[in-house]
Amino acid sequence: MSVQVAARWVVLDIEGTLTATSQVHVVLYDYARPRLGPWIDEHGEDPVVAEAVAQVKAEAGLEAQAGTDAVVAVLHSWMDADRKATPLKTLQGLIWSEGYARGELTTDYFPDVVPALRDWRARGARLAVFSSGSVAAQVASFSNTTSGDLRGLFAGHFDTVNAGPKRERPSYEAIAGQLGAGAGQIAFFSDVPAELDAAAAAGWRTVGVARAGEPFAEADFGAHPVVSGFDEVELEVIA
Structure with a gap:
């Protein structure tokens, strides 16, 4: 079952959403x-x-x-x-x-991730990341992947230093301000319900990502629409 999402900006969590938790831990x-x-x-x-x-x-x-x-x-x-x-x-x-x-580390993504991100970007969506990992670590992780250098896909990187804690509403309000976007223009994808709750409180659109075998696969996502992969997302890019 697909989930329809309308957004200009797509903001993405990394661990458990783009990559397996084991990639980090x-x-x-x-x-x-x-x-x-x-x-x-x-x-x-x-x-x-x-x-x-x-x-x-x-x-x-x-x-x-x-x-x-x-x-x-x-x-x-x-x-x-x-x-x-x-x-x-x-x-x-x-x-x-x-x-x-040095080429000693390589990031591997879930199979549905890179095709979806490239498609969304090609259709005019702006992509950003909000992760507890530092901005430097985020950028580095996209530089050497099994799908090549993906840094060019992203127009923004946020962490707990330049945005704030991931489970608090003001962090998402701060990101929206830095993106220069209205809350209703932003969709946030994460595997952590508490993060989605904070984003929704800031007026963002939200999508839970419940991937098999990941820590939050069986979590209660409440009112947030849920997908098991990005191939279940129908993104409408809005102005």
């Missing part, structure tokens, strides 16, 4: 985990890295002089808990960006 996490300590030590003079480390210490209650091992222990515990901590996402994003640039 297994492939990317396993790549970043052993590299966090060396990255901090080798890039300690980088203001972005230094600020992220300071944020980790502040959030974890570590002393300012705490060493790299203590910081990494906190980061690993956050990864184990799948905590969406901004300094963790920042450091992961830097590491992943280098991994994609």
